[in-house]
């Protein structure tokens with residue numbers, strides 16, 4: 496069911512333009528995926544779930560939180576898009592099932608974006624493992640060098 500949706504989204508020029516930047520991914524890694532899910536639940540409850548939303552179509556910023564970006568990428572940004580893409584009727588409050596579905600779609604997209612991402616802490620840990628068996632000075636130099644390289648990779 497999600498595969499069809501993600502296939503369709505990938506064919507939309509507008510939707511497929513959205514991606515998490517390195518700083519967004521770092522934020523997700525820092526907060527942990529469960530906290531991000533709580534943020535998503537919170538945002539859906541406050542901005543999307545009500546039967547009537549005065550600023551519908553404008554309630555989701557284009558940046559500032561990974562969930563915002565995921566909402567635009569998955570067409571979970573407003574009731575208009577939920578109707579068009581997910582066949583969820585406007586003019587009534589979202590059911591718990593619909594809220595769960597929307598959060599699941601958002602989290603699936605974030606999960607896909609996070610595939611292969613190595614957090615800064617993890618990189619430093621990996622660098623640490625390579626340093627074993629050398630002098631402290633060598634270790635430090637190598638560490639600084641690797642840190643430098645990672646910073647330039649981005």
Ligand SMILES: [Zn+2]
Pocket residue numbers: 552570571572573574575576577
């Ligand atoms: Zn929208």
